[in-house]
Amino acid sequence: MPDLVADSMLRDAAMVVGKDLRLEWRSRVTLSQILPFALLVLILFAFALDPDRRILEEATPGLFWLAVLFSMLLAIQRAYAVETTDGVIDALRLSDLDPAGIFLGKAAGIALHLLVLEVALFAGVTVLYGATPHGYLLLVATLVLATTGLAAAGSLYGVLAAGLRVRDTLLPILMLPVVAPVLIAGTEAFSAAYANSSGDGWKWCGLLAAFSVLYLAIGIFAFEPLLEES
Amino acid sequence: MPVVLAEASAWSYVTVTYVATVGLLGGYTAWILRRGRKVGRQLPPEERTWS
């Protein structure tokens, strides 16, 4: 019965995300390591570009999303590193949890971590690059939709790379071409918001929404066989 | 406004293109044929199901 299946999937997802959040709360890895990394990226951009001209302010949308993407790689690695130590992933496989639920739970966990990072990065670019935000509704919508897409794709590719010894070098080249559309769309939507001309921005949000739906769907189906092999 | 190149320099681009094409495809071909022979040497004839 579809209702029961969906129920158990969401229930398992909630269990997984609860576990991941509790782990984060106790270990504070995202807060103490990934967050500083994200801010460091913003600082490095300033060294790479000329901080006295308006380059940083004009490039804020793109630089913001680049910083998000780089931090996302760490977040995904972390999300699966907690599973691959001590044979935890075998326990996960044997646990009778719905694999689609595990996928959604991992994705939700990654998404929540990303949102925290994005809030911090947003504060960072506002302060460090002097970009004055406008179009808050568009900004928030973009953040939510892009994060969903990144988390869904990340959860899927993360489990693919998780069981491999080369996962740290493989995950970036698998993920970054795939999320390039999110980078493009996020940047364009943010640019539109910052320029207060949100017309096109909403269309880019549409692309982000489609991307998210697609990867959530793919993940729900493809996660189980990948989990078996990791 | 299209860039109008002298005939000679146009041919140099064309030459580079075709040399690169033949080189890349030819090199790849040679590589897989050589690998094929190397593996074939290690495999007894009955396991080669194509000839």
Add this chain to the structure above:
Amino acid sequence: MTSTPSDTGAGLLRLHPDGTASRGSRILGIVVLVSSVAFLYVALVASAPDRSLDAQGELVRIMYVHVPSAIACYTAFFVTAVASGMYLWRRTTGWDALAASSAEIGVVFTALTLLTGSIWGHTTWGTWWEWDPRLTSTALMFVLYLGYLALRRAILDPTSRAKQSAILGIIAFINVPIVHYSVDWWRSLHQTATVASLDPQIDGLRLFALMFGMVLAMLLYVWLMMHRFRLAYAEAALESKGLDQALAERRAEARADGGSVPPSVTPEGGS
């Protein structure tokens, strides 16, 4: 039809005993070779340069290589996706070998597409790269499939490798149109100067040269696939033989040590 080293044909059909050739592939190979010579003649000599108003002159000859190469690489990745799907359905080594071979050949043709596209671009833009939408998304696709090949190298167990690559092979191809669409849209917003399009107007013998190139590229793809597939299949057979041999050696050691040998459990090789 098994062949012994002695009866491998005569003359042009004499096949190397250790190689991946067969009579069929040799015939196709000869066709490809002869067609290539004919193509070079048509492309470089017989077809006239483009003298129309926004002429590219001799440079249109670059298109005769660039466009067929692009078609070949997209075909190759499509085949990889289909073969990946077939593997997930049938679970036979053959489909996995097909997917992997096609991906590798696709990467080669993608590199060629990028190279020739960049050369073409330099003739019109004066620079080697102008973020033309199609070349840019092709570059992303290149890295995407390099990732596919990297994944295959990273997994040692053949069945696990086949399964995971198959899933990636399908997802990667799904990504191709998404990337194309986004990059295209993105570039359409930011084009300030008129960037010369990669689609010159061609007709007559020039059109024939282009079509000929496309047919030749597909024939070459098929021929390369025949060899590459056999190579992959042979490597898989070798791999499982190696495993069988290692198991046999372990058992022999156990016997030699005087211990009792557990009942042999030979793994079923891929069919």
